[in-house]
Amino acid sequence: MMRRHLPVLITLAVFIAGYLICLAQFPSFASTRVIGNLLTDNAFLGIVAVGMTFVILSGGIDLSVGSVIAFTGVFLAVSIERYGLNPYLAFVLIMGLAALFGAGMGFLIHTFQIPAFIVTLAGMFLARGMCFVLTTDSIPINAPAYGQITEIALRLPGGGRLTFIALIMLAVFGLGIVLAHFTRFGADVYALGGNRTSAELMGVPVGKTTVRIYMLSSFLAALAGIVFSFYTSAGYSLAATGVELDTIAAVVIGGTLLTGGSGTIIGTLIGVLIQGLIQTYITFEGTLSSWWTKIAIGALLFAFIVLQRGLSAASIRAR
Amino acid sequence: MSGMMQVSSARTLPKGLPQLAALLVVLLVNWLVFRDFFAVRLQDGRLFGSLIDVLNRGAPVAILALGMTLVIATRGIDLSVGAVMAIAGATAATLTAQGYPLPAALAAAAGVGLACGLWNGILVAILEIQPFVATLILMVAGRGFAQLIAEGQIITFVSEGFAAIGGGSFLMLPMPVVIALAMLIVTHFVIRYTALGLFIEATGANVRSSAYAGIGTKVVTIAVYMWCSLCAAIAGLIVTADIRGADANNAGLWLELDAILAVVVGGTSLFGGRFSLGLSVVGALIIQAMNTGILLSGFPPEYNLIVKAIVVLAVLLAQTPVLSGLRFIWRAKA
Numbered sequence: 001m002m003r004r005h006l007p008v009l010i011t012l013a014v015f016i017a018g019y020l021i022c023l024a025q026f027p028s029f030a031s032t033r034v035i036g037n038l039l040t041d042n043a044f045l046g047i048v049a050v051g052m053t054f055v056i057l058s059g060g061i062d063l064s065v066g067s068v069i070a071f072t073g074v075f076l077a078v079s080i081e082r083y084g085l086n087p088y089l090a091f092v093l094i095m096g097l098a099a100l101f102g103a104g105m106g107f108l109i110h111t112f113q114i115p116a117f118i119v120t121l122a123g124m125f126l127a128r129g130m131c132f133v134l135t136t137d138s139i140p141i142n143a144p145a146y147g148q149i150t151e152i153a154l155r156l157p158g159g160g161r162l163t164f165i166a167l168i169m170l171a172v173f174g175l176g177i178v179l180a181h182f183t184r185f186g187a188d189v190y191a192l193g194g195n196r197t198s199a200e201l202m203g204v205p206v207g208k209t210t211v212r213i214y215m216l217s218s219f220l221a222a223l224a225g226i227v228f229s230f231y232t233s234a235g236y237s238l239a240a241t242g243v244e245l246d247t248i249a250a251v252v253i254g255g256t257l258l259t260g261g262s263g264t265i266i267g268t269l270i271g272v273l274i275q276g277l278i279q280t281y282i283t284f285e286g287t288l289s290s291w292w293t294k295i296a297i298g299a300l301l302f303a304f305i306v307l308q309r310g311l312s313a314a315s316i317r318a319r
Numbered sequence: 320m321s322g323m324m325q326v327s328s329a330r331t332l333p334k335g336l337p338q339l340a341a342l343l344v345v346l347l348v349n350w351l352v353f354r355d356f357f358a359v360r361l362q363d364g365r366l367f368g369s370l371i372d373v374l375n376r377g378a379p380v381a382i383l384a385l386g387m388t389l390v391i392a393t394r395g396i397d398l399s400v401g402a403v404m405a406i407a408g409a410t411a412a413t414l415t416a417q418g419y420p421l422p423a424a425l426a427a428a429a430g431v432g433l434a435c436g437l438w439n440g441i442l443v444a445i446l447e448i449q450p451f452v453a454t455l456i457l458m459v460a461g462r463g464f465a466q467l468i469a470e471g472q473i474i475t476f477v478s479e480g481f482a483a484i485g486g487g488s489f490l491m492l493p494m495p496v497v498i499a500l501a502m503l504i505v506t507h508f509v510i511r512y513t514a515l516g517l518f519i520e521a522t523g524a525n526v527r528s529s530a531y532a533g534i535g536t537k538v539v540t541i542a543v544y545m546w547c548s549l550c551a552a553i554a555g556l557i558v559t560a561d562i563r564g565a566d567a568n569n570a571g572l573w574l575e576l577d578a579i580l581a582v583v584v585g586g587t588s589l590f591g592g593r594f595s596l597g598l599s600v601v602g603a604l605i606i607q608a609m610n611t612g613i614l615l616s617g618f619p620p621e622y623n624l625i626v627k628a629i630v631v632l633a634v635l636l637a638q639t640p641v642l643s644g645l646r647f648i649w650r651a652k653a
Contacts, residue, residue, distance in 0.1 A: 061451070114635045115589055117396075117451060121576060122635075125628035132621030237621075245459050258452045291466035291567075298460020305456070309446055 006311065007255030007304075008267040014253075014300075015270050018277050026284045032160025034280065039166035042276040044069065044224040044231065045246060046169040046269060049254075050176040051220035052247045053268045057180070058213050059193040059260030060116035064105065064123035065221040066243035068098055070236070071127045072225025077139035077235025087145040095222045101127070102218025106211035120214075124244070131237035138236040141229060150230055165227045172220065176265040189213060193260025249301050250275055257308055274300070337637075338585060338601045345608040346370075352616040365488035369611060371496075377607030378495035379404075379554040379571075383578035384585070384599040385506050386547030391582050393540055394523040394591030395443060395450035397547045400578055402461025403435045404555030404571030409465040411481070411556055412474040412565035421480045425556065432552025433545050435461070440541030458575070465567035475564040485560030495557045499600070502550065507596055519543060523591025580627060581606055584634050606630075 023029045039046075048065050055062045075094050079085040085093075101123065108119050152164040180186040188209045191199040200206050229235060254271030256263025278296050282288045349369070350356040359368035383400050390397045407428040414424040435457060442453035487494040510516040521529040522536045530536045554574070559565045584602035587594040606627070613622055 108632070112636060118579070118583070118589065118631065118635065121579075122628040122631045125576070125624040125631070129621060129624030129626075129628060132619065132624065136619070136621060245455070248455065249459060252452075258449060289466065289471050291463040291471065294463030295460050295467070298456050298463065301459060302456045305448055305452060306446060309448060 007257075007262075007308065008264055008270070010307065011253060011255045011267050011270045011274070011304075015274050015277065018274060018281075022277060022281050022284070026281075029280075029284075032156040032158040034160075036156060036160035036162055036166065038273065038276045038280060039169065040161075040163045040231070041279070042272050043163075043165040043169040044228040044240075045243065045250065045275070046272045047172045047227060048217075048221050048224040048243065049247045049250045049268045049272050050172050050265060051217035053176070053251050053254070053256055053263060053265055054180065054189055054213050055116075055217045056248070056251050056256050056258060057193045057260055057263055058189045058210070059196065060109065060210075060213065061120060061248070062105075062123075062214060062217045062221075063117055063120040063244045064101075064127055065217065065224075065247060066240045067124045067127035067131070068101070068218055068221035069225040069228055069240040069243060070238070071131050071134075072098065072222045073229045073232070073235035073239055074131045074134050074139070074237050075235070076226065076229050077141050078134050080141055080143050081139055087143050091226055094226070095219055098218040098222030098225075099215045102215040102221075103211050105218070106214030109214065110207045110210040128237070134237070135235075136237055138234055140234045142233075146230060146233055150233075165230050168223075168227055172223070173265060173269050180265050185209070185212065190261060193257075193262075195261070246275060246297070249297050252308075253297075253300050253304050255304070257312070258305070259312075335586075335595070335598050335601070338598050338605070341584075342601055342605050342608065345605055345612060349608060349612040349615060352612065356615070361491065364491060365493065366491050369615065371493065373604060373607050373611050374496045375493040376611065377604050378493075378499040379557050380574060380577045380581055380606060381499045381600045381603035382502050382550050382554045382557070383574060384581035384603045385502055385596055386543075386550030387578040387582050388585070388587055388594050388596055388599040389506075389510070389519055389543045390450070390547045391579075391587050391589060392519050392523045392591055392594035393543050394526075395540070395543070396579065396589075397439060397454045397544065397551075398451065398575050399435065399439060399454040399457035399461055400547065400551035400554075401571035401573065401575040402458050402465065403432055403548050403551035404558060404574065405462055405465035405565075405567050406435065406468065407432050407552035407555035408559035408565040408570045409468040409474065409567050412476050412559055413468055415476040415478045415481050416474050421478060424481065428552050428556055429549060432548045432555075435551075436545030436548030437541065439548065440544035443544060444537040444540035462567060465565075465570075469565055469567045471567075473564050473566045477563075481560050482563050483560070485557050485562070495561075498553065498557065502553065503596060503600055506546070510596070515539070515542075520592055520594065523594075577603070577606055577627075580631050583631060 019029065028034060048069065052062060052065065072094050076087070076090050079090045079093070080087050105119050105123050108114060109116050149164055154162040154167070156162055180189070188199070188204045191202065191204050192206060192209055196206065228240065232239070250271035251263070251268050252258055252271070253274055254263070254267035254269070256267060275297060279293055282290060282293055346356070353369065356369045359366055359370055387397060387400065410431045411424045411428040414427055415421065439454050439457060442448045442456070443450050446453075484494055484498070489497045510519070518529070518534050518539045521532070521534055522539050526536050551571070555571060558570050581602035582599045583589065584605055585595060585598035585600070587599060609626055609630070610620070610623055613626065614620055
């Protein structure tokens with residue numbers, strides 16, 4: 001039991017230690033404003049990371065999420081601004097479209113046994129290419145609905161604001177936890193990642209589950225894209241490049257085993273917050289350049305991957 | 320699953336025919352949209368023309384594909400080549416801009432490349448981390464390091480010798496093409512005229528039985544990743560020399576994907592084992608010929624991505640023949 005939760009506990013310890021270091025250097029880290037911004041700035045990353053956690057738990061990977069986020073933004077901007085589509089209808093349309101896209105990738109992965117990373121790589125090209133086909137410009141979204149939605153916020157004591165998009169992220173994490181730990185689908189995902197053959201023999205519907213996993217990932221990527229468009233009030237075809245890597249990093253730092261079968265949704269939330277903390281620290285520090293973020297995330301990724309190796313080697317020896 | 324792979328490996332066509340046919344088709348399509356496509360002229364002692372341009376622009380990806388082929392043959396993958404290109408370019412450009420002689424700058428870039436490969440190789444062979452994950456670390460952090468070396472700026476330099484690597488010519492051919500050819504020949508001889516090629520294929524086919532058979536699989540794996548990163552460093556030097564500057568953010572961006580695509584189009588299985596260096600280079604040329612064709616036909620270059628996505632899926636579906644796949648499902652249901 002202890003060993004199972006060790007990775008998440010280590011992640012939590014890293015987050016708390018990191019937070020305390022930040023707090024010691026910049027006392028304003030204790031303010032609810034900083035915490036509110038931490039959640040708002042990383043809302044889209046958190047949402048897409050929930051989907052990625054399911055994918056990685058099942059032993060797969062989804063490299064297309066960044067492109068899907070960008071495509072969502074461009075689709076919304078073009079359909080709302082150029083064709084006067086109702087924003088809410090556009091949201092429904094794009095989420096449905098993304099779910100179909102994910103289902104298609106899941107179908108290819110399962111039916112033809114092509115490695116997930118190469119199928120989703122093709123998906124990444126395809127979605128990014130579709131962005132460019134729609135437009136190569138950055139289109140601002142001025143629809144009144146956007147103004148209304150970004151106005152919604154819970155006021156926190158101390159001047160902080162828990163924005164609507166932060167609330168969406170927290171809700172997605174809540175639903176993700178329920179889905180992963182209290183439903184048949186969640187159990188199937190863990191079984192698939194633990195051992196595909198045994199899962200199949202146990203009667204897990206492998207094909208259906210695989211299709212649903214990638215559907216969920218693309219669906220959440222579209223939701224993240226919608227949230228991202230609230231955040232930037234624009235659609236741009238080069239937006240969100242490299243988000244797939246940040247997302248994978250967040251999931252791994254959150255204690256999910258990259259080989260699948262072991263991990264938690266709550267760990268991913270902490271992983272996202274650790275990344276946000278690094279970025280906030282670098283902003284506060286002022287003299288450090290933003291490329292240190294990449295190096296720090298790479299170093300953390302390395303540390304956690306080695307830790308995972310150590311833990312799984314130890315558990316094999318214990319057997 | 321092993322049954323499916325057996326079916327897919329049992330080819331009736333001679334090896335390499337589909338790739339060469341595909342290249343020919345792409346070239347013919349290019350000729351249809353641009354009638355001067357095959358025109359080659361000699362000017363200032365160097366050949367010019369669209370065909371030469373395909374070779375010239377395709378050279379960096381072809382060089383990357385050489386290293387990537389070997390890595391994929393060991394059942395691995397190297398996602399960090401784009402980042403290594405940026406690191407090598409930044410290293411060479413910074414040293415050149417500081418006034419170091421060209422050989423020192425080139426040696427430093429190659430050394431940095433080998434070090435990156437050693438890092439990847441140790442993670443994969445000694446720590447036994449999945450290759451995809453192990454090289455992801457350098458892919459994420461590598462561009463940060465390149466920025467660090469270049470101090471966050473685009474380093475430009477004035478050095479005719481360095482610039483010649485990207486823009487010069489040798490025996491009437493553009494220098495990148497000459498370098499790519501030299502790398503192909505060197506790699507081919509090292510791999511095929513020693514037992515190394517066999518060791519690589521054996522490692523990819525089955526690590527454990529290869530190790531039992533006395534092959535130093537760990538050394539082979541590390542060597543392959545080091546060669547791949549060296550290739551990436553050389554490709555990075557070409558790209559840097561071409562624009563006479565090192566852009567840590569954009570040098571080699573997305574090229575890891577092109578390199579993997581070239582290898583897959585070249586027919587090397589992602590499940591390791593048999594590989595063909597020549598066909599990977601043909602794969603790289605197919606990709607570049609498509610890029611050039613899209614540019615010549617007047618479509619926005621952004622359509623490239625969609626075409627590439629469709630091609631990679633088509634090739635993969637052809638590798639696991641749809642027919643045998645369907646038969647497999649049908650049999651499983653029956």
